[in-house]
Amino acid sequence: MTDNADDRVYYVISDLHIGGDEQLEEVEFIDELLSFLEQLETTTENAELIINGDAFGLWEFTTVDGIEKFDVLESTYPELFEQLRATGQHIKITLLPGNHDHELAAYDAYVDRLADYNVDLVQDKSISRRVGEQAIHFEHGHQQDNNNRIDDWGNPHATPLGYYYNTLITSRAGQLSDRGRYNWLKDVQAVTPTERMPIWMLSKYFYREMNPVIRYSLVPFLLLFNISAILAVLAGLDLIGVWSMPVTQTEAFLSRFGAAGTAVWFLLSINVAVTGLLLLVGIPLYFLRRDIRQTVNRFGVFETELTVDAEAPYEEAAREVFETDPQTTIFCYGHTHRPTLKEIDSGVLVNTGTWLKRLHRRDGIIGVLPPVFYPSYQLAAVRIAPETDGVAVEYQTITKPSPATEELTLTERLFTVGREPEPDFPDRYVVETPADTTPTESTLEQTI
Numbered sequence: 001m002t003d004n005a006d007d008r009v010y011y012v013i014s015d016l017h018i019g020g021d022e023q024l025e026e027v028e029f030i031d032e033l034l035s036f037l038e039q040l041e042t043t044t045e046n047a048e049l050i051i052n053g054d055a056f057g058l059w060e061f062t063t064v065d066g067i068e069k070f071d072v073l074e075s076t077y078p079e080l081f082e083q084l085r086a087t088g089q090h091i092k093i094t095l096l097p098g099n100h101d102h103e104l105a106a107y108d109a110y111v112d113r114l115a116d117y118n119v120d121l122v123q124d125k126s127i128s129r130r131v132g133e134q135a136i137h138f139e140h141g142h143q144q145d146n147n148n149r150i151d152d153w154g155n156p157h158a159t160p161l162g163y164y165y166n167t168l169i170t171s172r173a174g175q176l177s178d179r180g181r182y183n184w185l186k187d188v189q190a191v192t193p194t195e196r197m198p199i200w201m202l203s204k205y206f207y208r209e210m211n212p213v214i215r216y217s218l219v220p221f222l223l224l225f226n227i228s229a230i231l232a233v234l235a236g237l238d239l240i241g242v243w244s245m246p247v248t249q250t251e252a253f254l255s256r257f258g259a260a261g262t263a264v265w266f267l268l269s270i271n272v273a274v275t276g277l278l279l280l281v282g283i284p285l286y287f288l289r290r291d292i293r294q295t296v297n298r299f300g301v302f303e304t305e306l307t308v309d310a311e312a313p314y315e316e317a318a319r320e321v322f323e324t325d326p327q328t329t330i331f332c333y334g335h336t337h338r339p340t341l342k343e344i345d346s347g348v349l350v351n352t353g354t355w356l357k358r359l360h361r362r363d364g365i366i367g368v369l370p371p372v373f374y375p376s377y378q379l380a381a382v383r384i385a386p387e388t389d390g391v392a393v394e395y396q397t398i399t400k401p402s403p404a405t406e407e408l409t410l411t412e413r414l415f416t417v418g419r420e421p422e423p424d425f426p427d428r429y430v431v432e433t434p435a436d437t438t439p440t441e442s443t444l445e446q447t448i
Contacts, residue, residue: 009045009385010129011396014052014140014334015354017100018080019073020060023186024174027077029355032379032398034083041087048129049091051119052334052352053098053140057189059166060100060174066156067109081117088118095121098335099142099150099162106156125153128328132386133433135328137321141335141351144313148335165194182208184407187375190357192337200359203370207409219411220267221274223367311340311349318344329431330384330393339378341393341426348431350393352382357403360421372412376402378423390432395425 013036018027027033040049061069074081087093095114097104104110105123114121126139142148148162170189177185184204191200206215250268254261318331322345329347339353359373379398384391404413404420 007046007386008129008131009047009383010050010131010136011040011047012050012052012138012332012350012352012382012384013355013380014098014352015054015337015356016051017054017057017060017189017354017356018077019069020057020189021062021171021174023177023183024057024060024171024189025076026186027080028357028403029377029379029400030077030080032400033355034079036381036398037083037087041083041090043091047091049087049093050127050129050138051093051095052138052332053096053142054100054334055095055098056101056104057166057170058101058103059163060171060189062167062171066103067107067113069103070110070113084119085117093119094127095119096127096138096140097121097123098140099145099148099160100166102150102158103156105154106158123154128325131330131384131391133327134330134386134391134431135325136330136332136384137318137328138332141314141333144317144333145335169197180209182407184208187357187359190337190354190359190375191373196361199371200373203373206370207372207412215411219369221270222369224268311336311342314349314351315342315344318347318349322347326434329434330391332382332384339380339395339425341395341429346434348393348429350382350384353378353380353395355379358421358423362416362419362421364415369415372408372416374402374412374416374419374421375404375407376421376423378425380425387430390430392428392430394428397425 016027016029016033019025037049040047056069056073058069061072064072084093095104104114104121108123111121111123125143126137129136129138142162143150145162148160150158150160152158166189173185173188177183188197188200191197254264257264314331314333314336321328321331326346330350331344331347332350332352334352334354336351337354337356337358338351340349340351342349355377358376358378360376361371362374363371377400379400380395381398383394383396386392402420408416
């Protein structure tokens with residue numbers, strides 16, 4: 001079916017990940033989402049809201065199956081569904097399945113249940129929409145990700161690698177999160193790429209779960225590790241009689257400060273001794289680790305990375321879409337949680353980002369302290385609208401303060417002073433209308 005959508009405006013959001021076991025059911029952005037939907041309910045524009053995948057975290061439900069998951073969603077978020085109903089009476093709302101909610105494509109009952117709330121569930125991998133004299137390709141993006149691709153689309157038992165990660169790790173994190181000193185483990189679903197998960201857990205253990213006495217005893221040693229490593233080498237040179245001046249001069253300098261200097265010298269001596277032992281053990285282990293890695297790489301054992309942040313597959317997919325249908329100039333996806341707007345040949349690649357928390361890694365400036373993962377939000381809806389000279393793509397941001405004060409310890413905040421992240425979005429971009437703007441048959445067939 002075709003529709004004269006030359007003046008239609010599209011609002012696109014994705015990766016809400018609403019729902020899941022126990023602590024994962026908390027939606028920290030629910031007020032902002034309701035407010036956004038209320039604004040669309042009163043808009044005077046000829047608008048359509050497209051939820052481009054991963055609206056729900058169905059993979060993260062492990063105690064119920066199939067359509068029963070929708071029952072849990074309805075009972076847990078009644079205000080959200082009622083607002084969807086109200087907004088859907090005013091503008092069209094279209095929902096595409098992602099990987100986390102692929103079951104939406106597997107059970108036809110979801111279509112009817114969502115229709116009760118004026119949400120049109122399209123159980124396809126992608127859709128196309130006209131905008132002015134151009135067209136937009138929408139897909140969630142997981143089909144370009146080897147670890148989350150659904151080869152048997154619509155199969156309720158489809159289990160790519162990402163399925164096991166989320167049912168065994170993310171869901172379990174939701175069940176255990178409230179047992180910590182702070183309810184932080186549920187944020188594992190915000191850790192991207194997934195290779196960062198081990199270092200993130202080490203960071204949270206050190207700054208949150210470690211006994212405070214042990215942590216504050218380790219902090220001076222870790223802060224002074226770099227200096228201690230240098231002093232350990234100099235102490236070794238002094239011990240074998242090669243060069244003693246640095247050690248004697250340092251001791252003489254600190255002795256001028258009396259008891260305070262003696263305390264510092266004692267602390268440095270302990271650090272140097274421990275660091276020296278670590279260096280003696282660490283150097284041969286480094287060469288052994290490097291040799292093992294080279295051997296593993298030769299056999300190609302770990303050629304498939306777990307990361308989903310590489311842009312190359314999406315750039316290639318966009319080029320294929322643009323080449324197949326010249327009227328399609330915008331490739332809009334989500335999945336990687338990274339807001340992106342990039343020129344690709346005759347069109348643009350647009351990533352809608354996520355409404356989940358973002359975690360920004362901040363490595364220590366000195367010493368060998370674990371990195372701090374600084375939280376923030378980058379809530380936004382991508383607005384795509386026709387203009388006189390083409391189609392405008394812009395991010396309409398929704399303000400939500402960083403939860404750093406509540407979620408980071410004093411130590412973490414101290415180590416990141418002046419290095420707090422400032423989430424930013426790509427600039428507004430206008431895709432100029434191509435010279436040949438006659439819609440192709442394939443475009444018209446997919447346009448609703």
